[in-house]
Amino acid sequence: MPRGVLRGAYSMLQVIALTGLIAGAAQAQESEAPGITDDAVRIGISGPLTGPVAALGAISGGVRTKVDAINAAGGVKMGDGKTRKIDLVVEDDGLDPQRTLTNVRKLVEREEVFAVLATAGTPNNQAIGRYMTQRGVPNLFMYSGVHELAGPEWEIGLVPSFTTEAAAFARYLLETKPEAKIALLYLNTETGQTFQKALEDAISMSSITIVAAQPVTSADPTVETQLSTLKASGADTLVVITGPKQGAEAVRFAAESGWKPTTLVSNIAASVASLKPAGLENAKGVITSQYLKQVSAAAPGDDKGITRYIADHEAAKASFAIDDALGQVGYVTGDALVKVLESMKQPSREAMMEAARNLQGVELDLLLPGITLNTRSGEDVYPIESLQLFQFDGTVYQPIGSMLSFEGKTPTH
Incomplete structure (x- = not known):
């Protein structure tokens, strides 16, 4: 074979090989976001565990109660077909926005979490909005009734506005x-x-x-x-x-x-x-x-969601009271996280936000009958828009x- 033809064939092979390497690298980069492996996904929480509003710490306790139960059952089968356990990392911020930002930087850069969850407080979510947007990290299911904050592309609330x-x-x-x-x-x-x-x-x-x-x-x-x-x-x-x-x-x-x-x-x-x-x-x-069911440990009735919550609360030896609505909000937030993980089409942060912004009729154990999570990308950012009034x-x-x-x-x- 003439030398020129050999050289051309060799060059073509190089191009094919290089193209394959580039495609492989891109695919690896897409599937290997920080904080996620084939068997685990790391989620960070910054919340007030101490200080004058330490009562809000029950939210992270509720998330852990749900996560512990999911992990004990083997983990979450995600949308890509792989089953992963949730590795939860919690930091105390005392509801101080500056400490929240410091914690989130640590969670993202040192702990390499895949996403941040249940950040409590409107000023706290405002404080981290720009950073989360710059880093492309989901601020998932904020505990704030103000949904439009500082990082709209990478944040979504959960509780009613x-x-x-x-x-x-x-x-x-x-x-x-x-x-x-x-x-x-x-x-x-x-x-x-x-x-x-x-x-x-x-x-x-x-x-x-x-x-x-x-x-x-x-x-x-x-x-x-x-x-x-x-x-x-x-x-x-x-x-x-x-x-x-x-x-x-x-x-x-x-x-x-x-x-x-x-x-x-x-x-x-x-x-x-x-x-x-x-x-x-x-x-x-x-x-x-x-928007939550009324929980009575003494008389749980035959509601399967409440029965499951009470069992998970006891198994986790949770520090918050079983009738603490803040702990229940955390449990619901953990439940919602699981639903998003299950529906993600790819193990990427973009896919997480896509799933969270397109929830349709999602039922959770502790939501009142008739209330489901519904969002629509670009149109509806409010997962819960129904409320029941109660009198004590x-x-x-x-x-x-x-x-x-x-x-x-x-x-x-």
């Missing part, structure tokens, strides 16, 4: 107390500000008025001064959007000061476990919104009215 809860409270008052005079106690962050604006919008065409509003911060040792001001306003309705500790203080003050307004408390502060410091007798009549009878919450659905109609921020 605060705008949804505000709309639900407004609808209740419009139907039962159409001339209510509201005193609002709210977190002086985007959480409370978003809720306040949504509540104002929802009552704007009615005779309901907000006659006083007082901001608080998570660092305030007491909110008695704010509550005294709210009581003096002459309001007959108290709406509370704060953390659990301050919510309990508000409930106690409203009862023991002789004020006794109609009291509506955001679900972030209204679990039975959260109300106990207020004295459950003082909490009688409190109204809240909820001194022992448990009892449902009032029918389910309120805002599916596809959640007010934007």
Whole structure:
């Protein structure tokens, strides 16, 4: 064979080989994202395990409760056909946004997590949004009712938007107390500000008025001064959007000061476990919104989801109370994580976000009947858009009215 032909054939082989190497490298890079192997996927959590809002630490405890049960059963069979266990790494941030950012940097760069999960607090999620976007790391199922934050391409919430809860409270008052005079106690962050604006919008065409509003911060040792001001306003309705500790203080003050307004408390502060410091007798009549089943360890009934949760809680020897709604939110978040992992078409971060943004009718063990996860990429970023109102009878919450659905109609921020 002529030398030129040999040289051409040899060059062609080189090109083919090089093309194969490039394709192989690209495929390997796509399938070998940090934090995932053929048998494990590493997930990071930064949350408040200590400090004034340590009660929110029950969220990470709930996630671990679900993850431990999944791992004990062999792991998650993911969309690529491989079964992986979930390696959970948890860091304490005390709900300090700067510590959250420091923790997340550590989780991503040193621990090499595949994704970050259940980051608590609106300011905390704002603090990490730009970093997560730059690194292309999912901030999955944030624990914040403000869904549109600083990294829209790489973040998604789970719990209902605060705008949804505000709309639900407004609808209740419009139907039962159409001339209510509201005193609002709210977190002086985007959480409370978003809720306040949504509540104002929802009552704007009615005779309901907000006659006083007082901001608080998570660092305030007491909110008695704010509550005294709210009581003096002459309001007959108290709406509370704060953390659990301050919510309990508000409930106690409203009862023991002789004020006794109609009291509506955001679900972030209204679990039975959260109300106990207020004295459950003082909490009688409190109204809240909820999307979780009411759990009773003494009488679980025949609900398979609740039975599974109670068994997992006992097996994990969880430190949070079985009726702690924050721990239950964590359990639901872990459950949602599993559903996303199962549906991911590839073991990549992009595939995780694609799966999370296209959930259709996903049922979870502790969601109320009729509530499922639904999202649609580019159109609907709110997984949960239905709420049931409940009223506390001194022992448990009892449902009032029918389910309120805002599916596809959640007010934007």
